[in-house]
Amino acid sequence: MNYNWNWHIFFEPNPTGAGTYLDMLVAGLLLTIKTALLAWVIALIFGTIIGILRSLPSRTASWIGFGYVEFFRNMPLLVQLFLWFFVLPELLPRGAGLWLKQIPNAPFWTAAIGVGLFMSARVAVQLAAGIASLPRGQKNAATALGLTTAQGYRYVLLPIAFRIILPPLTSEFLNTIKNTSVAITIGLIELTGQARAMQEFSFQVFEAFTAATVMYLAINIVVVTGMRFLERSLAIPGYITGK
Amino acid sequence: MFDNLDFDVIRRSLPYLFLDGMSFTLMLTGLSALGGLVFGTLIALMRLSGYKLLGRVAGLYVDFMRSLPLVLVIFWFYFLVPYIGQWLTGAARPIRVGAFTSSLVTFIMFEAAYFSEIMRAGIQSISKGQPAAASALGLTYSQSMRYIVLPQAFRNMLPVLLTQTIVLFQDTSLVYVLSIPDFLGAASKVAQRDGRLVEMYLFAAAVYFVISCVASYGVRRLQARIAIVR
Numbered sequence: 118m119n120y121n122w123n124w125h126i127f128f129e130p131n132p133t134g135a136g137t138y139l140d141m142l143v144a145g146l147l148l149t150i151k152t153a154l155l156a157w158v159i160a161l162i163f164g165t166i167i168g169i170l171r172s173l174p175s176r177t178a179s180w181i182g183f184g185y186v187e188f189f190r191n192m193p194l195l196v197q198l199f200l201w202f203f204v205l206p207e208l209l210p211r212g213a214g215l216w217l218k219q220i221p222n223a224p225f226w227t228a229a230i231g232v233g234l235f236m237s238a239r240v241a242v243q244l245a246a247g248i249a250s251l252p253r254g255q256k257n258a259a260t261a262l263g264l265t266t267a268q269g270y271r272y273v274l275l276p277i278a279f280r281i282i283l284p285p286l287t288s289e290f291l292n293t294i295k296n297t298s299v300a301i302t303i304g305l306i307e308l309t310g311q312a313r314a315m316q317e318f319s320f321q322v323f324e325a326f327t328a329a330t331v332m333y334l335a336i337n338i339v340v341v342t343g344m345r346f347l348e349r350s351l352a353i354p355g356y357i358t359g360k
Numbered sequence: 361m362f363d364n365l366d367f368d369v370i371r372r373s374l375p376y377l378f379l380d381g382m383s384f385t386l387m388l389t390g391l392s393a394l395g396g397l398v399f400g401t402l403i404a405l406m407r408l409s410g411y412k413l414l415g416r417v418a419g420l421y422v423d424f425m426r427s428l429p430l431v432l433v434i435f436w437f438y439f440l441v442p443y444i445g446q447w448l449t450g451a452a453r454p455i456r457v458g459a460f461t462s463s464l465v466t467f468i469m470f471e472a473a474y475f476s477e478i479m480r481a482g483i484q485s486i487s488k489g490q491p492a493a494a495s496a497l498g499l500t501y502s503q504s505m506r507y508i509v510l511p512q513a514f515r516n517m518l519p520v521l522l523t524q525t526i527v528l529f530q531d532t533s534l535v536y537v538l539s540i541p542d543f544l545g546a547a548s549k550v551a552q553r554d555g556r557l558v559e560m561y562l563f564a565a566a567v568y569f570v571i572s573c574v575a576s577y578g579v580r581r582l583q584a585r586i587a588i589v590r
Contacts, residue, residue, distance in 0.1 A: 191572035193530035298429035337427040
């Protein structure tokens with residue numbers, strides 16, 4: 118292979134004048150983590166609400182849940198980000214549209230909200246499945262104890278359902294982190310974006326992408342290890358997760 | 361709010377959007393799904409082969425691919441494929457590779473990791489008696505896989521494989537980062553040329569939505585039909 122490897126490139130100053138190429142990549146890594154965390158919070162909040170709606174006996178509620186999930190699941194994430202970023206400000210009343218366009222850091226907020234809503238549909242499906250997997254006696258017992266539906270969810274169903282779906286939630290969280298890279302298309306310079314920028318400035322393609330790859334692997338290992346610890350400490354004896 | 365929109369731009373660009381863009385997207389989806397299935401099955405067989413080293417290598421490949429974002433993998437292969445081509449053909453310099461070939465290689469290698477996990481689950485869902493009966497009948501390992509285990513595994517996993525293909529169909533839109541005119545790329549080109557972002561992106565979203573909805577409805581019907589065989 119006639120490619121000029123230069124692993125020292127990471128310690129050379131980058132053309133923006135602020136630090137080395139390695140600093141660029143680390144800034145990208147931090148932005149990836151920040152975006153993914155905010156997106157994950159949004160995904161959990163909306164996913165929980167929709168997941169509960171899907172599990173309620175009311176037909177209207179489950180239709181709303183079904184429509185929401187189908188809406189966010191049947192369009193590519195990239196197209197959804199374009200809708201939020203390019204289309205939404207034009208369809209709003211003039212004042213609101215202008216305000217949206219002038220928000221500082223628009224790519225960051227769009228990415229976090231866009232990826233968050235996209236992932237919330239997946240969280241909702243997992244949660245609804247988790248609630249459905251609980252024995253019917255759980256809900257009946259909650260009612261027999263005099264809990265209202267809301268209390269039943271709050272104190273009985275959700276705490277168990279969330280622990281059961283912890284393993285699939287881990288992979289959804291990893292997907293959230295990976296999906297933030299799609300926001301490169303609306304101008305968010307996260308880890309993949311910084312690797313791409315480094316490649317364009319320095320022509321050291323493979324070093325740049327190797328570094329980004331190593332960083333993504335590191336995030337994965339940290340998350341998987343952390344979640345395994347969480348799973349073990351939250352396991353309910355006698356349930357699937359508590360082997 | 362819809363007064364200054366011009367939806368006629370969609371009608372004018374329909375031939376370009378579908379004959380060029382959508383045919384690229386569908387071709388890429390179909391060939392990647394086929395290639396991903398073939399390589400994915402091989403990887404699954406490696407993992408289940410009982411040879412420690414082979415299984416370890418296959419497992420590492422799957423874990424590695426699954427922990428990287430697709431966008432990064434697309435960039436990797438875009439720059440790597442010319443060098444791989446040079447290495448394979450023994451040429452003096454990195455060979456030129458077209459947009460389609462480059463993205464096809466990317467998606468086959470990437471999807472193989474996901475398809476292999478599905479096929480592995482499918483193979484493991486076959487009861488032990490099946491391969492045991494096959495070897496009692498005197499079939500070799502490859503005959504037993506070819507005639508007994510894989511057909512059943514494939515059939516059991518068909519709905520999951522098709523669902524993964526719908527995800528793949530949506531994911532092919534990410535070749536946008538290489539400015540390749542797939543369906544979304546074509547829509548975006550027209551959008552930027554005519555300054556009609558709103559109309560074109562709404563239309564692209566609607567097309568993806570309808571196709572994915574119809575396809576997943578089809579998968580649900582299929583699942584209901586083949587689920588009760590046992």
